[in-house]
Amino acid sequence: MKFIFITGGVLSSLGKGLAAASIGALMESRGLSVTFQKLDPYINVDPGTMNPFQHGEVFVTDDGAETDLDLGHYERYTQTTMGKKNNFTSGSIYYSVITKERRGDYLGGTVQVIPHITDEIKSCINKLREDGADLAIIEIGGTVGDIESLPFLEAIRQFRVDVGKENVVYIHLTLVPYIKVAGELKTKPTQHSVKELRSIGIQPDILLCRTERYLTPEVKAKIAHFCDVEQDAVITAKDVETIYEVPLVFHKEGLDEKIVKLLNIWTRRPHLRAWEMLVDRIKNPSKEVTIAVVGKYVNLRESYKSLNEALVHGGCANDARVLIRYIDSEEVEKEGGEELVKDVDGVLVPGGFGSRGIEGKIKAIKNARENKIPFFGICLGMQLAVVEFSRNVAKLEGAHSEEFNPHTPYPVIYLMREWFDYQSQKIVYRDEKCDYGGTMRLGAYPCILENDSLAYSAYRTKEIFERHRHRYEFNKEYFETLGEAGLQFTGLSPDKSLVEIVELKDHPWYLGCQFHPEFKSRPMAPHPLFASFIKAALDYRERNKA
Ligand code: GLN
Numbered sequence: 344m345k346f347i348f349i350t351g352g353v354l355s356s357l358g359k360g361l362a363a364a365s366i367g368a369l370m371e372s373r374g375l376s377v378t379f380q381k382l383d384p385y386i387n388v389d390p391g392t393m394n395p396f397q398h399g400e401v402f403v404t405d406d407g408a409e410t411d412l413d414l415g416h417y418e419r420y421t422q423t424t425m426g427k428k429n430n431f432t433s434g435s436i437y438y439s440v441i442t443k444e445r446r447g448d449y450l451g452g453t454v455q456v457i458p459h460i461t462d463e464i465k466s467c468i469n470k471l472r473e474d475g476a477d478l479a480i481i482e483i484g485g486t487v488g489d490i491e492s493l494p495f496l497e498a499i500r501q502f503r504v505d506v507g508k509e510n511v512v513y514i515h516l517t518l519v520p521y522i523k524v525a526g527e528l529k530t531k532p533t534q535h536s537v538k539e540l541r542s543i544g545i546q547p548d549i550l551l552c553r554t555e556r557y558l559t560p561e562v563k564a565k566i567a568h569f570c571d572v573e574q575d576a577v578i579t580a581k582d583v584e585t586i587y588e589v590p591l592v593f594h595k596e597g598l599d600e601k602i603v604k605l606l607n608i609w610t611r612r613p614h615l616r617a618w619e620m621l622v623d624r625i626k627n628p629s630k631e632v633t634i635a636v637v638g639k640y641v642n643l644r645e646s647y648k649s650l651n652e653a654l655v656h657g658g659c660a661n662d663a664r665v666l667i668r669y670i671d672s673e674e675v676e677k678e679g680g681e682e683l684v685k686d687v688d689g690v691l692v693p694g695g696f697g698s699r700g701i702e703g704k705i706k707a708i709k710n711a712r713e714n715k716i717p718f719f720g721i722c723l724g725m726q727l728a729v730v731e732f733s734r735n736v737a738k739l740e741g742a743h744s745e746e747f748n749p750h751t752p753y754p755v756i757y758l759m760r761e762w763f764d765y766q767s768q769k770i771v772y773r774d775e776k777c778d779y780g781g782t783m784r785l786g787a788y789p790c791i792l793e794n795d796s797l798a799y800s801a802y803r804t805k806e807i808f809e810r811h812r813h814r815y816e817f818n819k820e821y822f823e824t825l826g827e828a829g830l831q832f833t834g835l836s837p838d839k840s841l842v843e844i845v846e847l848k849d850h851p852w853y854l855g856c857q858f859h860p861e862f863k864s865r866p867m868a869p870h871p872l873f874a875s876f877i878k879a880a881l882d883y884r885e886r887n888k889a
Pocket residue numbers: 693694695696697721722723724746812813814815816
């Protein structure tokens with residue numbers, strides 16, 4: 344196995360995750376198999392407990408890991424399926440070392456950052472070998488110069504010595520800002536960042552320079568000279584219109600060629616036709632549709648990353664551009680839903696936690712149901728659709744989810760006390776007091792679809808596997824009552840104990856699912872529910888125009 348390590352310099356948010364994913368895409372297009380790892384310097388054991396405002400979306404894998412959102416990019420850009428071994432944090436590394444220390448594994452020795460923490464990091468990297476891929480792409484979170492990332496950088500420095508020079512490439516992502524008053528691209532931040540990296544003992548092989556305009560040969564020569572890299576290893580990472588263009592831009596700059604040369608791997612020429620077609624479809628669609636996303640973290644695109652991408656993919660499947668209108672559910676609470684969703688073609692209520700804006704989301708759902716606007720409820724969105732239906736159609740006054748009102752007379756959504764965990768294949772019991780961490784239903788679960796349903800017509804298959812991340816569930820006690828009132832349960836767990844999908848018959852497109860379909864959507868394989876939802880929104884728009 345060969346290894347590519349990606350570090351970042353100057354400042355965060357330069358798109359290291361997308362760069363890593365794009366390199367993966369290019370390597371796959373050359374016929375190599377890849378795998379990824381994200382090493383995050385923060386102390387949280389995983390991002391599961393972090394506020395999406397701070398950290399962005401928590402990406403959930405098939406095997407039930409709560410991970411960094413970059414793993415979402417890795418899956419979307421390649422054929423890979425990520426899991427627990429693809430994301431580690433300082434917290435998880437220290438946790439494991441301290442557990443060993445308590446167990447007496449270190450036989451009385453002094454436990455230190457070097458070698459114990461660095462060895463632990465290297466053993467995490469080596470876990471990737473189980474995948475048997477040709478190439479592992481490892482992204483170090485944070486920015487070079489942070490105190491927190493030092494042990495990771497030291498570990499990857501040692502790693503090259505351990506496995507041999509010809510098996511490792513270091514790529515550093517920096518910023519080359521264009522300064523208007525000077526009319527110049529400035530290379531100084533890059534020089535400083537590389538200097539910082541070299542002081543830790545890592546000499547980058549390739550520099551990815553994030554910039555607004557193409558680096559001229561002169562600028563490249565200057566960077567090459569000051570940073571001691573070859574000139575053809577200075578790559579322009581120019582801003583693009585759609586993120587799916589990044590692999591193509593990198594290829595034009597010769598990045599994939601340079602990598603295979605440095606690693607001494609022989610591959611075929613890359614096949615990039617599918618990427619070119621994808622970018623063309625995204626940039627030049629023939630139709631357009633507007634979707635209202637009614638949520639809480641609406642002002643932060645990062646917290647709905649996979650959702651936004653899944654909507655783009657759904658648009659792609661229908662040759663349409665999807666304009667997303669973020670609507671703050673608290674606004675709907677105050678203003679009422681009618682005005683805010685008046686000229687949209689579909690309403691989507693995504694997943695979420697916490698009681699803020701809940702009644703606003705319920706209002707938005709009622710509005711979509713009554714006005715027959717295509718409605719898609721995901722996780723919390725599905726739970727609130729059940730609440731709305733219970734209150735307003737089945738006339739269960741005061742119905743709610745136990746999450747928001749533990750004393751509701753009709754707990755149509757409730758906290759499950761025990762369930763069969765599909766990952767460990769064991770029954771899990773929830774401790775009443777300990778409600779956080781380890782008690783969520785996480786990861787992929789099977790679901791059986793009803794033949795005559797919207798879900799089946801979208802998926803065209805009986806059994807699906809979708810990813811979960813929630814504590815509350817549909818309360819089967821209300822199965823009959825709500826069923827008689829017209830709610831359809833079109834997706835159930837194989838043992839029929841869990842309701843996974845609800846639908847309404849007298850509505851052009853109304854579907855709520857307990858799982859998060861957005862995590863499995865890929866640009867090359869748009870998720871069937873998103874494709875079907877966008878199609879319904881297009882139809883709705885057509886009908887309204889007529
Ligand atoms: N808060 C809800 C629950 O825990 C929904 C979670 C979600 O939307 N992911 O069940």
